[in-house]
Amino acid sequence: MTDVPIRFPFRFDAAFRPALVLVGVRPATAWVAVDDRDLEIRYGPWRLRTGRDNVLGAEVGGPYRWWRVIGPRLSLADGGVSFGSSAQAGVCVRFGVPVPALAPAGWPRHPAATVTVADPAALARLLGGPDLP
Structure with a gap:
């Protein structure tokens, strides 16, 4: 690794693109x-944003039910956050110290984040997790 970030774009399912654009989520603003x-x-x-040392693990998951992953979502089960643009697959990244993401005030804090990037296996490998669901 280097100081130059490796960027993973989100995968966008065509059916959800129009709704996501309305809330400011499009390929140029999702990575x-x-x-x-x-x-x-x-x-x-x-x-x-969090330090790499706060990442405990990363696992590939999916496919998902669209109503559980599309858009910014808070899991009522575990307090995790999902940033979804595709129901096909994603990566759940677990944190040692919960992090803010949904609200500008820094609350709630989330123990995990699911992201539906275009190459979930590569992101999971980079973060030190298994690359298979």
């Missing part, structure tokens, strides 16, 4: 960047 020190998620107006 995950990873470098030696940081993990940064940008999903339209939402951002999550």
Whole structure:
């Protein structure tokens, strides 16, 4: 790895693109960047940034039910956040210290984030997790 971030674009299912554009989520504003020190998620107006040392693991998952993953979502089961643009597959990244992402005030804090990037296996491998669901 280097100080230059590796960027993973989100995968966009055609059916959900129009609704996502309305909330500011489009290919130019949705990506995950990873470098030696940081993990940064940008999903339209939402951002999550944490140190790589806060990443406990990453696992590929999916396919998902669209109503559970499309858009910015808060899981009522575990408090995790999802940033979804595709129901096909994604990566769940687990954090040692929960991080803010959905609200500008920094609350709630999330123990995990699911992102539906175009290459979930590569992102999971980079973050030290298995690349198979």
